[in-house]
Amino acid sequence: MPMYGREEIENLTKVIESGTFCDKAGGFMDQFRGDFAAALGAKHAITGATAMLLMQAIPGAIGAGAGDEIICDPVVQFHGIACLHTNVIPVWADVRPDNFLMDPDSVEERITPRTKAIWVTHLAGFAAEVDRLRDIADRHGIYLLEDCAHALFAEYKGRPLGRWGHIGTFSFNMGKQLPTGEGGMAITDDDYLAAELNKRIIFGESPEVLSSNYRMTEFQAAVGVAQLKKVPGYLEQYGEGRRLLDGVVNECEWLDARYQLPDSVVAPYFWSCLFHGERKNIDYGVFKAALRHSGARFGTGFLQVPAYMYAIFRNPNAYGNTGCPYNCHLYSGDVDWQPGHCPVAEDVIPRIVLTSNMVPVEQAAEAAKALRTAIELTEAGEVEPLAYSDVEQRLLQVVKDEGPLEPTEVIRILDDRGWEHFHEHGMRTNMENLRDRYPLKLSHAGPRKFAYHDLSA
Ligand SMILES: Cc1ncc(COP(=O)(O)O)c(C=O)c1O
Numbered sequence: 001m002p003m004y005g006r007e008e009i010e011n012l013t014k015v016i017e018s019g020t021f022c023d024k025a026g027g028f029m030d031q032f033r034g035d036f037a038a039a040l041g042a043k044h045a046i047t048g049a050t051a052m053l054l055m056q057a058i059p060g061a062i063g064a065g066a067g068d069e070i071i072c073d074p075v076v077q078f079h080g081i082a083c084l085h086t087n088v089i090p091v092w093a094d095v096r097p098d099n100f101l102m103d104p105d106s107v108e109e110r111i112t113p114r115t116k117a118i119w120v121t122h123l124a125g126f127a128a129e130v131d132r133l134r135d136i137a138d139r140h141g142i143y144l145l146e147d148c149a150h151a152l153f154a155e156y157k158g159r160p161l162g163r164w165g166h167i168g169t170f171s172f173n174m175g176k177q178l179p180t181g182e183g184g185m186a187i188t189d190d191d192y193l194a195a196e197l198n199k200r201i202i203f204g205e206s207p208e209v210l211s212s213n214y215r216m217t218e219f220q221a222a223v224g225v226a227q228l229k230k231v232p233g234y235l236e237q238y239g240e241g242r243r244l245l246d247g248v249v250n251e252c253e254w255l256d257a258r259y260q261l262p263d264s265v266v267a268p269y270f271w272s273c274l275f276h277g278e279r280k281n282i283d284y285g286v287f288k289a290a291l292r293h294s295g296a297r298f299g300t301g302f303l304q305v306p307a308y309m310y311a312i313f314r315n316p317n318a319y320g321n322t323g324c325p326y327n328c329h330l331y332s333g334d335v336d337w338q339p340g341h342c343p344v345a346e347d348v349i350p351r352i353v354l355t356s357n358m359v360p361v362e363q364a365a366e367a368a369k370a371l372r373t374a375i376e377l378t379e380a381g382e383v384e385p386l387a388y389s390d391v392e393q394r395l396l397q398v399v400k401d402e403g404p405l406e407p408t409e410v411i412r413i414l415d416d417r418g419w420e421h422f423h424e425h426g427m428r429t430n431m432e433n434l435r436d437r438y439p440l441k442l443s444h445a446g447p448r449k450f451a452y453h454d455l456s457a
Helices: 006-018 027-038 051-061 078-085 104-110 130-140 191-201 217-249 284-293 343-351 361-380 391-400 407-417 424-436
Strands: 044-047 069-072 089-092 116-120 143-147 167-171 185-190 255-257 268-273 318-321 352-356 442-447 449-454
Touching: 006 027, 027 185, 027 217, 044 051, 051 078, 051 167, 051 185, 051 191, 069 078, 069 449, 078 089, 078 116, 078 143, 116 130, 130 143, 143 191, 167 268, 185 191, 185 361, 217 255, 217 361, 268 343, 284 361, 343 352, 343 449, 352 407, 391 407, 391 424, 391 442, 391 449, 407 424, 424 442, 424 449
Parallel strands: 069 089, 069 116, 116 143, 143 167
Antiparallel strands: 044 185, 167 185, 255 268, 268 352, 442 449
């Protein structure tokens, strides 16, 4: 829903006219960093090409590497991937059943002498219990890192998220609250950490440490400066949409609104609630089918399973088929992530029912209406449970056989095989719908392609 207009165009024109498109003294990058730091009250703001790249630089910046562990929440994969990139072992802590955010009690249980940090994700703009997590980190002399990719301007106890930990990161990809195409920002109040991070993300001529180039361009910063001012207005509108959807759930005995910590401010991102059909003998497959019939786009199950069940964490392949970093001789722990490792996450993730919250209020009102319809259809038992259709089975097979594909590529392959012809929109919808399925599913692989997963394998 973000709006782009005169200010973005004027800023981009200035960049073009300047003839210098990279970070320069007095350019938009300086302004973006300054404005962002000021908006959140942080001492340092550090721009990067993406949030993921900034995250990859963090383990090195805090002195973590081979043989070390960082405790992550298993509802997303980003921090875990950043760990693997730096030979750090992600250790998965469980989540709370009511908001699926990191559970500090589980974190406490998973701390070992090898733990260097806790890496918490404020999923979909809700605050995790960062006061307790910070206390745990301080007691154990380790770092608290916050992934705020969904949580710009969210708060807990009057403090912005991203400033409870030692470093907080934000994403500006096109799906985020502040979109600049691609881009990320790290904030910290710590001079030493800011310097360590900067060393790793800009290569320079003679690097002091192993580093790379993760630089943002002036184009992104020019858009970022303009968008930053608009985000509070967007969030207000998204908040209205959130209230409409929560209103529907509050009247349903088998859907629970997501729990928000008292004294916290949510930055709406995707809206979600939890399915508890067992209370009323409601079949989840029927509700999923009813959501499809309702006309709005709802997803179920989010990742479907905790991150540690994905192949990349079961069989990391960054260093050939060596099994690194799990079997590194410097690592004295044991990686054994069998089902049951985070029982709450395993139970709650499939129950997540979600839809985008970053839409105009009118669209959220439509979604709320559709959700009410889906609830009524389900309770009336008027739909058959969701199953893989023939078309869906073919799509899954094609992506499995050919690797990550764009919808247009799948259409071409189906045409070549003489199967049903699809238009791009229809194919994209089919592929999007397969993101919510279990055990065979598709996931986004970059902005255009979809990848295949068999989660039972
Ligand atoms: C929770 C979370 N963390 C990190 C990232 C990575 O952000 P980027 O796309 O800027 O690398 C994302 C992106 O979707 C995200 O959702």
